[in-house]
Structures are given as C-alpha cells and as structure tokens.
Amino acid sequence: MSAQHLEIEEAARLWAIRLQDPAFEDWDGFTEWLEQDPTRLAAYEAVLADTAWAEALLASAPAPVAAPAVDVQPRRRWWVGAGTAVAAAVAAVGGWAVLDRDAPAQQIATAPGEHRTIALADGSKLALNGDTRVTIDPDTPRHVVLEQGEARFEVRHDAGDPFVVMAGGTRLLDAGTVFNVVQDGDALEVAVAEGAVIYQPGPGEVRLAPGDTLKRPGRGADLVLGRVNPQAIGSWASGELHYDNASLEQVARDLTRSLGRPVRTADGAGKLPISGTLRLDGTPEEILARAGPFLGVRFVKNGEGWTMSPANGAPR
C-alpha cells in the first residue's frame, strides 16, 4: 500500500473521530477535504464500516471488567488529577472534602488561587474556584448555596429529586449533569457543559442546553444569553482554560481566580476574540509567560498583580 494511501486512511480516521463527537462543527472543512481527492470518500466510508462492525460486536458483549487503574473509580481519578494539577499550578491547598450526613450545615470557602473539590453524599461533585464560598447542609445534599465565586457542578441526575443551586437569590435547577456558575456580587453567570439547567424554574423560566450561557449583570437586570463551545465551560477545573471566542476581560477574570492575584486589562490591549487552550501548570510567572504570546499581550507587574498591555505597544 502506498504511503499516500496510508496517509489518506489516517486522515479519514481522524475526520471520522472528530465527526463522531457531538461538538463537531467543521463541516465545511470536512467537505473540502473530501472534494480534494475522490479516493478520500471511499477511505472515509471504510472507516465508518470498520468501526460500525466493531461497535455492533462490542455492543453484544458486556463492558470489560476494567483494569483497576482506570475504571474502578474513573471519576474520582479525574477529580484527584485535576486537584493536583491545579494545586501544583498555584501552590494552593487542593483538598478533598467528603461531607458526613450528620454534620450541621457548613460553609466551605476557598482563598484566592485555591481550588477545592467536594464530594457530596449523593455522588455529585463540585469544584470550587478561588475566592469562592458555598453553603452545604449534609441533610439536604442536593441543595447547594453558592454565596460567592465560581463553582463547577458535576451532578448525579435524578429526575425525582432535582439538584438545586441557589446563587444570587436565584434558583438553578439541574436537569442534567455538568455546569458552571459564577456569582460576583449581584452578577450571575451560568454555563452548561452537559445536560441542561433551568434558570429560575416557574413561569418565565429559562432552559439552558449544552453550550448555552446566561449572564445577569445585576439583580433584576435583563438576561443576556450566549453560546460558547461546551468543552470550554468550567475547564479551569481540569487545570486548563479553554476559550472559544472569549474576550480578553474574561481571560483576565479567569487568570485572577486561578492565580489568586489580580490580572487586569489595559486600554488598547486587544479586542480580538481569544480561542485556544491555556495550561495552568507552573508558577504564575510561567503561566503568564505562556499566556502572553497566546493572548498577544505583555503582562506588566502592577502592585500585587499584573496588567495586560499590547504586546508591541509602549510600556505604561
């Protein structure tokens, strides 16, 4: 088989893998790839046939008894992994807290720059970003109050016993699994990565699907609905920040929470939307050294924190 043919097969596999993902968007790119060479379609069809064949056979068999390292507690592994990655990044106390049922309601707070993961009795989990405060009553583990800050919820869904988050005096009802909530004073932001969340259940409720975002700039203010890549939502909890057409202000806010020190934007420091992934490992200086070229800015030390300036502008 020719090298060129192997190359086409590899590319066809990659397209098939990407297309399989519900978040796939590059349909025009796929069309163009197919158009460039008639053998590509056959290669792509062969991938579909191969994998459908395996899928059908695997579906007839029980799932494997997994190797302990991976499957016994895959979720737990993830949270521990994320916790350690972030702890390393910002030298924070990344901790596990498992709540007892008999304990009284407790308030759990993180310092700026600290990340913490909490396992609830029902199997749901929440990751707290820095400078965040939540109240949890172990008697009602499916009711969490986000007093301040940002949390990513991974909820065990139960239609008969919905999970409720109170934030900024508003009820958010989980109708799915993974979502991120930011509460800053009276401002509230909700973004859904998976499943669905109902904002203020009742008349005039708003149902948010994966990729939907809702912003309420202040109490009683009009709601602003938006769309982002679902993969980018709550990505801070995995030690990375994913962006898909985000503003520089948003990046500054996320860096502030993750580094535990203020990061501001300066006038003229780029209005272009940001897309890509920023890893959060290393010291704040290392993180910013990577972030600078990615964002097209320079970070200038400014008291406790940093200010973003245009990469090639005059120093301020």
Added chain:
Amino acid sequence: MNRAGDISGLQRVVLNERSRLLRFLAARGMGEDAEDVLHDLWQRVAATPTQPIADPLSYLFRAAENLVRDRRRSTVSRERRHQDWHDASVGDEEEAQGERALIAREQLRQIQQALAALGPRVELVFRRCRLDGIGQAVIARELGVSLSSVEKDLQKAYRALAQLRAKFDAE
C-alpha cells in the same frame, strides 16, 4: 405562496444554506441523489417538534450525515439480503446461522484482544464514545487525561480495527 410564514426556523436555515448542504452531500458521494437527500432533510426538520437548537447549521449537517449513512446502510443490507438468499438456497440455513454466530464470537474476542493490547484505556474510550455516545471532552475529564489523549486512543483503536477487519476479509 406564503412560505416564510409557515415554515419552521430550521427549514429557513435549510433554504438559506441550501448550497452549502448540497455541496456537502455531493462530496459525501450522493451525486444525483443530493437533491433527494436534501428533500428528506427538509421533511425531517418539518417533523421535528419545535425546540431550541443550539447550533442549527451544525444540527442540519449532522442530520444530513445521518441520512447519508442510512442510505448507505440500506443499500448494503439490500445487497446482503440478496447474498443471504443466494447462500441459503445453496446451503442449510440453520447451519449457516450457527456458523455466523461462531464467527461473530471469534471476531469479538479478537477485537477485545486487539484493543486490550493498546492499553487499559482504549476499549473503554471506544465504548464510551461509540456505544454510550459520550463527548470526547467529557471522556477526557472522566479519565483525568487530556482531550488529545482521548483522540489518540480513538485513533489507535480505529487503526487496529481497520487492520483486524482487513485480516478477516482476507481469510
């Protein structure tokens, strides 16, 4: 004809993006049938209950891709039925079925073996992605690995499956 008033939002997107969708269908090998498939798509979205759809255009492309796959599948199974009928008329049907089950078990065993040889995660990732329909970002989070590791696992799996199937076909 007052069409704009009584067609759904999705149908309006089909109208607006008609040429893009047709180009995709042509590239997907639908050739002369591209218009036909587009018509099916139109009918299908007309029958879809109104519900907010996050990204209508992506939704339509995905629906079009599924229609293409359905068409291919029905062509293939039509051919297979002819073949089976032919086989059955020459051999003993029960015996043929027993043999097919045996072959399927052996193929399944070899699939699992091939995936296991690629590491402890690969079959799990393939199952979560293909059988459970879970997004790759979610699988990555579940396993505590990066998105690109999940993609690499899937690439390894797809590659191994292609080799295995080629081997069976040659036998």
